[in-house]
Amino acid sequence: MPSTRTEQSTTPSPAREIARIAVPVSMEFVLMLVLNFVNQIVVGGLGATAIAAVGFSNSLTFILAVTLGCIGTSVSILVARAHGAGRRGDLDHTVTAAVLVALAVGGVVSVVPWFLADHLLGAVGASPSVAAAGTDYFRLTVLATLPVMLSAILSGVLRSVGRPTSPMIATMVTVVANSVIAYSLVVGVGPLPSLGVAGAGWATLVTAVAKTGILLVMAYGRSGVIGWSLPDTRAQWRAVVVPLFVLALPLGVTELFWTVGTFLYNVVFQQLGDRALAAAQIVTTLEGVFVVGSIGLMSATTTLVGRSIGRGDVGDAVAWVRRLTRAGIGTAVVFGVLFAASVLLLDTLFGEAGREVRTMAGVGILLNALFQVVKVRNMIIGAGVLPSANDVRGVIIGDVVGAFGVGLPLAVLLGLHTPLGFVGVVLARIVEELVKLAVFTWRARRVSWDRLVVAA
Structure with missing residues (x-):
């Protein structure tokens, strides 16, 4: 009986x-978005066109980074x-194959x-002015695609094996470095040249490489959790590569649709002018900081559903889905309120952007904050539950219908x-959301968890 009590006391609650x-992952992504936000503030001192240029460029590199992610x-x-x-051998083989694929694909697309x-x-x-x-x-930022891909792989691995704070630590270090480097190169501190918008690009590239290192x-070092292990036979390669691409290719398609949208x-927004594009970038960047406060739930x-499936425990997998979707509502409400309150900072942070830009940004922030719960729920179900259930087709349908069937045509019209x-x-x-x-x-209601566990 005492041993039972000890076991229960050491087992963490759901x-x-x-x-x-979730907390380390959310903190990591908040820091990453803060990095982009700091870059935007730094270049914001150069005017609305600089803000629009950084945002438009980021939306292009975002397609590569997220799709390949x-x-x-x-x-x-x-x-x-x-x-x-x-299955430690399968784990090492999977990561090794993924790193090799990232090196090949990332090199080309960079x-x-x-x-x-x-x-x-x-x-x-x-x-012409934005270009x-x-x-x-x-x-410069497109060259960062390869290290960003490698970072995404290694961060996902560390979280899945129970080391969620490690990626957060790497991000904390590089965010601080990025902020210092970006400011120094954009405005020119001491002997450093004033590179303008390009200075923020150099900061992004340098810190992306540093984070990968x-x-x-953390992953392969002396206290690492994985080992470099190539599959020995063709059958082992097939057992690793086929599941990797069976998941990755549909996920890549849905991410491509989402990012292109x-x-x-x-x-x-650009058709409405540089000021409208600048305002949209401010809204997107600020919203990202608060939306990713819930991204750890994804x-x-x-992680938790995948482990349950690996153990063959259907009930546990379904229970985790319910708990996590409920948790998303609470975090979305809190961060939605904080996002709405960020309108109070626009005059201070973007004084050089102009009154018209700040007014449009304020309206965009308030409207999006009202629907924060919807966006967080989509993130958890569309990027967490459905991929874990091998239903990437459902994610593609949602993204295609939402963006290309409804959202974009309505955006052009309105x-x-x-x-x-x-x-x-x-x-x-x-x-669209x-x-x-x-x-x-x-x-999500159509998922057959019993069949998924048998297939795994």
Whole structure:
């Protein structure tokens, strides 16, 4: 009997287990978004065009980073299952294969856009002033795609094996470094040159490489949790690579649809002028800081549900889904209120952007804050529950119907052909989120967890 009490006292409660994974992950992503926000504030002193240039360039590199980051999501799910089942050999083989794939793919997608940077921004919809200001920044940040891919893989692995604070520590170090480097190179501190917008690009590239180096030491170093292990036979390679791509390719498709949709909204904002685009970037960056306060629940979903599936425990997997979706409502309300309150900081942070830009940004912040719960729920179900249940098709359906079937056509109609303008595009994006919620909820109710456990 005493041993039973001791075991119960040392077993973490579900809420504590969720927090153990979700809090470090949320803090890590908040820090990453703060990094982008600091860059935006630094270049904001150069005016609205500089803000628009950084935001437009980021929306392009975001397509690459998030789409290719699907490999990291796929690895985290597979590693969580292998870790839950105690299959260390499969775990090491999976991570090794993923790193090799990232090196090959990331190298290509980093270099090719670099050569096309001179004409790419203008060709995809940027105004001449935005393209001129953002080309050097884009060229530098696109080179960061490879280290960003590797960081996503290693961070997902560390979280799935029970080391969720390690990626957060790496991010804390690099965020501080990025802020210092960006400010020093944008404005020119001491003997350093004043590089303007390009200075923020150099800061992003340097710190992305540094973060990858830190994570490599954490994962493979003396106290690391994984080992470099190539599969020995063709059958072992097939057993590792096939599941990796079965998850990664559909995830990549859905991330591509989502990020391209986000970029096309920026093209619509650009049609309304540089000021509208600048205001949209302020809203997006600030919203990101508060939305990712709940993003740890997404990682907790893939980790905890994946471990339960690996153990063959259907009831536990379903219970985690219910707990995590409920937790999302609470965090979304709290961070939604904080997001709405951020309008009070616009005059202080973006004084050089102009009154019109700040007014549009304030309206966009308040409208989006009202629907924070919807966006967080979509994040948990669409990026956590459905991928964990191998229903990536449901995510693709939601993203395609929401963005391309409803949101973007409505944005063009309301933004460019009615007096609503900027507000019309913001409202269209909110309608997109409501459509996605309906699709994701429908697909989640169709998941057969028993069949999934048998297949795993």
